[in-house]
Amino acid sequence: MKDRYNNSIYLLRFTGIFLLLGLTFFSCTPKGASETDKKENNVNAKDPDKIVITQQQFESGEMELGKITLQEFNTVVKANGMFAVPPQNKADVSAYFAGYVKDIDLLPGDTVKKGQVLFTIENPEYVQVQRDFLEAIGRLDYLRSDYERQKSLMADNVTSQKNYLKAESEYKVTLAQYQSLKKQLTLMNINPNTLSGDNIRSVISVLSPLSGYATAVNISKGMFLNPSDIAVTVTNTDDLHIELKIFEKDLPAVKIGQPINFRLQNNTDHVYKGKVHLVNRTIDERERTVMIHGDLLNGEDVKRFAPGMYIEGEILTTTSQYPALPSDAVVNIDNDFFALVKETDSTFSKVMIKVGSMDNGYTQILNSNDFGQDAEFLTKGAFNLLTE
Incomplete structure (x- = not known):
């Protein structure tokens, strides 16, 4: 009897401990989690414009907060154009005298120096020019002496005026031939001062006029x-510049010295800098456009580009400061713009934003007075939350 009583006591104690542990488990863990989920769901259920973001969500999503700040916005004139060089930096090379191309060792893209031989040409007629020049030199010495002698005799009335005039005419005609042939030899790149019967040649060299x-x-x-054929084109890119076309309506806003931001047509991610150098005052009658010439600010950029490359540019005409948010903070939903403004540590409100200009990664906020100076906005991560 006593043993049965003791067994009953142990059974009651064991049952009580089991019930106590079970109640503790169900009252602490599941109930707490359920209440948290219920609380978060209630916030969204009560007001769909309220969004709860936990600290873990904020950190894992790499979200960021920011305030409305004053940012510079530029009024720009958009333009298209290309790189070019001044007329004096480009030369279409041809030969002054017709002939057959004898030697050419040049490919497009090769570097050339001023005075370098580009190619050589050959023609038997070159020999005739050199012979005529040497003959003119030989006659000129005799005719000069005879002219001076007749001039002296004429002064002493020893010779007739006819002889004097004949000597004068022959000398001056031969002198003109000599000077003309000398110029032709110079154009042939043959030095008339060193020409002799021993070095007459039928091949001449064509030199580069610039580097x-x-x-x-x-x-x-x-x-x-x-002579009318263009053999080689040589371009010097040291003075590479920008040529942009703007519409005539934008002409009054563009002035010398204004900054230019431009991008390559197939690489719009990288922005290069320039400034307005000249503004043409002639309007293209067909396109109704005006040509703008600009300089590159970074001299190293000249090595990256080539004449003829197309670019897209913006001429910065005026600069003003406006209240703004980073553009990632503003989300376009059906042509209305929204942002998330912080209310508590974990609660954000969806608010409508009136936007103005967009520039340099910022969006102008027209209704900034609707928010306090200390209002914080979700500047990174708002898009996914507002579009879900």
């Missing part, structure tokens, strides 16, 4: 070249 790059080679060996 730069051979941007076009239009001849080949054995080809007959006329």
Whole structure:
């Protein structure tokens, strides 16, 4: 009897401990989590414009907060154009005298120096010019002496005026021939001062008029070249500049010295800097546009570009400061703009934003007075939360 009583006591104690542990488990853990979820769901259920963001969500989503600040906004004139060089930095090279191309060792893109031989041409007629020059030199010495002698005799009335005039005429005609042939030899790149019967040649060299790059080679060996044919184009890119076209309505706003931001047509991510150098005052009658010339601010950029590359540019005409938020903080939903403003540590309100200009990653806030100076906005991560 006594043993049965003791067993009953132990059973009651064990049952009581089990019930106590069960009540503790169900009252602490599941109930707390359920209440938290219920609380968060209630916030969203009560007001769909309220969003709760936990600290863990904020950190894992790499979200950021920010305030409305004054930012500079530029009034710009958009323009399209290309890189170019001044006329004096580009030369279309041809030969002054017709001939057959004898040697050409040049490819587009090759670097050339001023005075360097670009190609050589050959023609038997070059020999005739050199012979005529040497003959003119030989006659000129005799005719000069005879002219001076007849002039002296004429002064002493020893010779007739006819002889004097004949000597004068022959000398001056030969002198004109000599000077003309000397100029032709210079154009042939033959030095008339060193020319003699021993170094007459039928091949002449065509030299580069400036330093730069051979941007076009239009001849080949054995080809007959006329003086009107362009053989090689040489371009010096040291003074590479920007040529932009703007519409005539934008002309009054553009002035010399204004900054230019421009991008390559196929690479709009990188922005390069320039400034307005010249504003043309002639309007293209067909396109109704005006040409703007600009300088590159970074001299190293000249090496990256080539004449003829297309660019898209913006001329900054005026600069003003306006209240603004980072553009990532403003979300466009069906042509209305919204942002998330912080109310508590974990609660954000969806508010409508009136936007103005957009520039340099910022959006102008027209209704900034609707928010306090200390109002904080979700500047990173708002898009996903507002569009879900």
